[in-house]
Amino acid sequence: MSTLSVRSRRDPLFAEFDALVRSTIAPAARERLDFTPAAESVRDGDDVVLRMDLPGIDPGEVSVEVVTGRLVVSGERVDQRADGDATSTISEVRYGAFKRSFGLPSHLGPDAVSAAYDRGVLSIRVAGVYAGTEPTRITVADGAGSTE
Known part of the structure; x- marks a missing residue:
């Protein structure tokens, strides 16, 4: 356990400061920290299969659209942790809206x-x-016998 996490649990002043920082900075930071889900595409015969990692996202919150020649995937991972959760010290999970095109x-x-x-x-x-x-092979004629 890091010194920071031990201190935040023991020191009420630090916890109060942390809550103040989160309440003032978090809304702006949350907009910047929206995430871009990982994606891969693979060829399957004549088709392409695009896979996107969206763990923890309700499928009802995902939109797949074709807009002017582009495939647009958008959605949101909602932060369902309780507000004021004093035990959460580190989170590497990104929350918020995403959009890939x-x-x-x-x-x-x-x-x-x-x-x-x-x-x-x-x-x-x-x-x-x-x-x-699929490529089509074109026969190249021998030009030695041609007349112009």
């Missing part, structure tokens, strides 16, 4: 997108991203 190929619309949420991971499938993108 990913470009979509021009030939795809909202019908190509489906989403599912399972155990804290949002999976978004974008169907047909790679359809028709």
Whole structure:
């Protein structure tokens, strides 16, 4: 246990100061500390599957939209800790709103997108991203016998 956490539990003056700092700075800091969830995309045949880590987020608080050729994922992780919780000294968990945006190929619309949420991971499938993108070999003609 760190000296800081021991002191905050024993010293009422420190706890009062800490509460004052949290009440004045926390609202502004909370806006800055909104988070960006980790994401990865993988190819699955002609489709792309985008996965985003959203642990602790109610799936009803997540929005997946197609807006002018972009896939937009937004939501919020709500801080459900009790107000005035004197036992919490360190938190590495980010709370607040998030918004991620990913470009979509021009030939795809909202019908190509489906989403599912399972155990804290949002999976978004974008169907047909790679359809028709396989390379085609072009034969190169021998120009030695051609006439101009």
